Amino acid sequence: MKRKYEDQDDVSRYLRVDHAGELGARRIYEGQLAVLGNHPVAAEIRHMRDQEQEHLDTFEELLNEYQVRPTLLSPFWNGAGFMLGAVTAAMGPKAAMACTIAVEEVIGTHYDKQAKALTETQSGEDALAETLERFRDEELEHRDIAKDHDGEEAIGYPVMRRVIQAGCRVAIKLAERV
16 A cells, blocks of 8 residues: 655654665675674674565555655665675674664664654654654664674764764754655
8 A cells, every 4th residue: 555645744754764764774784794704793784684674575565555765875785885885894792883883872862753753743654653663662672783792982082973973863864855
């Protein structure tokens, strides 16, 4: 069933950026696995990648349902996500986990704001808000997994975290609009 609303600007932006973010997240984990595929932490990375794939599949369905086009920057997120994952993994498993912490903190906050906005405006998008809340919780689970695997102990963690989070925030703004 296709849904189209007269005023769907917020929902369209949410779906567009969330789809792009999940594409990038999946590719980050694929980049990490390309480097750390035989490392003991690979099982956790695969688990996180698989959840991101589920999120991506959900947003692809929602884009179709709401008749929203994906961001035109998808090819960029595809490559940039893989490179970010591979480069941080090449720095070592702690750096890969530091990357995960940084990304998932931003995404968890992002999903939380979206879910609250949908709920507070009584948009009638309760199912979408619930999906965003579930995905938020899973993203924060990924952050916690990365913390448990010593991501905060990576060399240069504070700088790496700030740089990656700034990049995520820029990516969010771009994907909402383009």
